[in-house]
Amino acid sequence: MKKISLLLILALLLTTFLVGCGGGGEEGDADNVIKIGVFEPLTGENGGGGQQEVDGIMYANSVKPTVMIDGVEYKVELIVSDNQSDKTMAVTAANYLIDQGVVAVIGSYGSGVSIAAGEVFADANVPAVGASCTNPQVTSANEWYFRVCFLDPFQGTVMANYAVQNGAKTAAVITQLGDDYSTGLGNFFMDAFKKLTGDDNSIVVNQTFQQNQADFNAILQNVRTANPDVIFAPSSITTAPLIIKQARALGITAKIMGGDTWENITIVENAGADAEGIVLSTFFDAGLADSSQIAKDFVEGFSAAYYTPVPAVSALGYDAYMVLLDAIERAGATDGDSIKAALNETDDVEGVTGSVTFDALGDAQKNMAVIKTVENGEFVFLQAVTVE
Amino acid sequence: MHDNNGMKNNVLKMENTSMQFGGVLALNNLNLDVYEGEIVGLIGPNGAGKTTAFNVVTGVYPPTNGAVYLDREILVENYPQGKMKELYSGESKGKYTVAKVLTPDRITKLRVARTFQNIRLFKDLTVYENVLIAQHVKQKSNWLFASLMMNHKEEKAMREEAMRLLEILDLVDVKEKTASSLPYGQQRHIEIARALATDPKLLLLDEPAAGMNPQESDELMHFIGRIRKDFGLSILMIEHHMQVVMGICERIYVLDYGKLIAEGSPKEIQSNKKVIEAYLGVDD
Amino acid sequence: MDQVTLFQNLVTGVSLGSAYALIAIGYTMVYGILRLINFAHGDIFMMAGYFTIFAVSSFGMPWYITILFVTVVTVILGVTIEKVAYRPLRESPRMSIMISAIGVSYLLVNSATYLFTGLPRAFPQLGFLQKVYHIGDVSAPIVTFITPVVTIVILFVLLYLVNFTKIGMAMRAVSKDFEAARLMGIEINKIISITFVIGCSLAAISAILYFSPRPMVFPFSGFMPGLKCFVAAVLGGIGNIPGAVIGGFIIGLAETFLVGIFPQLTGYSDAFTFVLLIVMLLFRPTGLLGEKIAEKV
């Protein structure tokens, strides 16, 4: 038995090596191929959102499979690397992409992994374009990282604005410990909310929960006692339905609000009727698509090829791909420095989620967010908010 | 103190030692002496409390009541405490008021060594390592020095001493063998060698001849006699092989149900009525 | 803390505690017999959650058949794990079998990630369980009120089983002394299998009760409950069934009230469980109801 298992293991390892090497060999005719890395979580906490973003990128690739560099047509090959929503894995996943010889990277869903992998890309002089990583830290100290979405301070302000406009005087904030996105957004919301209400005590409850926590009754009971007008709970799609359902079961009627991660149909599916009336901010709405031809085409094409409703992160994935390809074409070269320089000069490139112009930090200057709610089990457009 | 052996030094003295587990009185008011250079036997039917007596002396557990002296110095002393206050049913209650309990390693450092009834060698280690480990008692340098090999002299001395022991005890041939790979009889020898490596003055042997054939136990008798002389030991041994006990022990204590029922020379014990009853049962 | 909060937290804590208690019984029984921390138990509980989802959403079973189905499948999983991963190692050192248990736990989590993706799955509504019910200002899904009742009933059934039936007697014998029990003609393997059957069916029931008011299942959802329930078993005195139940209640209540009384310490609620454990181990290593076992030299 021992011997057999030993042989089995050896055989398996050997096959892996052989297959791995063989796989490498097939990609021999690299003359007209340019590789772009897709750095996204496919498993782990953010696996769902990551997949949506990958779908958007894949769709973009099917729309525009080639790129003209210096008069030569190159085929774009996407290499997907799963960062497992884990910072440790993210760093190796990023290195895997570098090792595969990618000229640029798109991703990732979830800011934490992007922050962790940022240095790897910077060290290797590979520019990265984030699609939906909203935490300021992603680009703030990294000249190689760009992003096509808005930032959390903006998003926090938008949500606080919305809450105050709708008459909220007090708010409860629930954030996840050890999560950059949730903690950051929660804090930006609190700052903005305090400023807008002019009352430093307007945040009546500020609670944290732990990753993989499933019971929120105790936390929500504290919220219930404080009786706030709104609850702001930026969190992953794993946690959101739990908070929503348990809050409603406790008889809490306050408006529950979240961030961009909440625009995921699984939240509605999982929270059922309790999801009615939740409010969230996001990047894009298909209903607004009429105003721009690009958006219209995207919505139609994506719906036909994948699914409806079109998730905002898919749109962002699409935009990130297009912005990157535009830069590569303008650069006329495939080396990191040229692409980076071209990305820096990105000015008013039309995208599904609005035009993209990168500022000095590499952030798209976007000043519009979409606020949505859930009605009859569907995400419904509430308003578009512009904040200067 | 009733020092009835005149000038000879009292190495071990168990005084009114009792050991009670829950409701079971495993050792009841045992008084026992071992004098310098003696080989003393401790016999009795199964479950008479012999190994318990060893465990009390070596600090495996504190006695419920009583004291143990080594070279007239208190080694262990205890009195019933806690739950035992009510439960305790042994004699000479209230005589002791001090609770002094040393851990087994401290007692070993005071030069008391033992072997175990069910051989407890370091099975996966070699014979040499087994003996070498016992030299650790003498280690003086701290771990940092030892790891950085700054105690070269000391380490060398320990290794030489271990080798010397193996030579004296004729174990050089098996020195690199794993302890568990050796025959039973030899393992007993190694266990004794290991105990000797801690440099004891008092050696407690728990059934050293168990499982041996007459020839082997004969050899063992000579072996024990030899080490007593060579190492200047006093020995207390538990043994079932009457041939060994009668052949080598100068004095014998007999336990039954935790109580001392007889003590004396082998001859006296052989003819003691109580002892015969304990072993053979009483005909009603 | 006002009265409503007190009662609401009491309801939450007791309900959470009784779900924990059911899992803890599984730990305590396996430990009592095999002296093994079955690290995979929490993950078996997680798998039971997935089984429920499939029973309802893929096969459309009604809730009463679902409960039966889930219990059976979970038991099969548990017994298989015992046969494949624990039985061959029974004679090996304690550490190897515990490592095997950790390996199984690792395998289950990774398999769940692979099979069901890392995405959370919604736990289905079973019958009336998730309907919200109000008593005064205290409100909770019905299942919250049912859970403690189920737990207490199961506790008494088990106590009867262990103390007054032949199987129970055999179990106690095996837990006291393996060899002696074997010599007395008890089929050790059968008894161990029965222990796993009981432990796993309780894990299945607990999964249904636990996930109904917390309706998301993902590969890691068994991890923390698993660890907490082991702690519960230790608190109550490992090997002792009523002890496990008491331990479960303590953990559930402590966790809830920590958040209720010190809102600023919410982030410590998992760690607090371990603080309880360590305090207990220091002052009473045998747990609340555990017996002291003397070691033979």
Added chain:
Amino acid sequence: MAFEYKRLNKTTKIILTLLLIAGCIVLTYMLDKGIIGTSYTVRIVRISVIYALIGVSMNLVNGFTGVFSLGQAGFMAIGAYTVGVLTIPLASRPNVYYLVPISEKIQDLVMPFGVALIIGGIFAAIFAALIGTPVLRLKSDYLAIATLGFSEIVRAIIANNQMWPITNGSLGLKSIPTFPSLFIPVIISTVGIAFMVLLIKSSYGRAFKAIREDEVAAEAMGINLFKHKGLSFIISAFFAGVGGGLLAAHLTAIDSNQFKIMVTYELLLIIVLGGLGSVTGTVLSSFMICSGKELLRWFDLPHSIGTWKIPIFRPGLRMVIFSLLLMTVVLFWRRGLMGRKEFSWDGIYNFLRRWPWRVRRLIRGDYSKKQEEVTPNA
């Protein structure tokens, strides 16, 4: 004909050893300069040597002293955070601590990497000493669960609000300077492992093994159980802390979620695969597992035969295969790669000699006598 175990002479061994060391140095140099491999390879080597150090430190307690401790992740976290907090450049600090400013007491405190690493190790060791007093008195599985509990408590403390000005709470630390060269982690790990090997070979190491083999007998041999277990535990924690510090520099960004119990489990699986009680085994298996995890990445990608997409290839398969391999080791190959054996030239020499011998025996058709393979216990 029985197989004869032959020993190499001393000079040969010295030459071989020197060659091996030289080989390692050359290999490291070539990797570092990019002559062979890529940044990806370098990264795998880096993580492997770091895990080798932490693995050996865990083996010291679990494999050599026989104390089942599962607190390694906690010690790593302490080391990692200490190094992180002390080495992030002043210029990057406002950017890292962007929500809650860094505590004034440490805001200007920057230390060289080496010093920070040692402080990290010392902090971990101090923590181990504090918890060791109560925990080491517990019996095996209670000890396992208590150490596991402590590592979770460490994590909770690091992430919580009260620690924001020091640990940056939920946001974790980033901009931690990384190694300028591959030599740094390689040398630090080698020194650390070498120290532990020497410790194991010393009298204290023999005492650890005695405790592993039989606590009662060890105590009867004059070995103070508590002192020696504590020593092993604290030294192990020190090196786990140092390893955690290296990990922080390797990753450049850390947060408390990276030090979950899963990390301890993975380390445990590394030492089990290598052999509980074998330093060589741990080092080998650390390389095997760290690179294996990456090699198996192929299984996570979609593959097709012709146009047919093979359904089993999707994300997560890799980890399943990985855990199956480990279960196989645990069940069928219980002593792991090396058992309790260590690397020796004699061992390799005879291993190589034995294969042709076995083949010859096979050709002769003489399968019967397994006992012919005489191996002295060396």
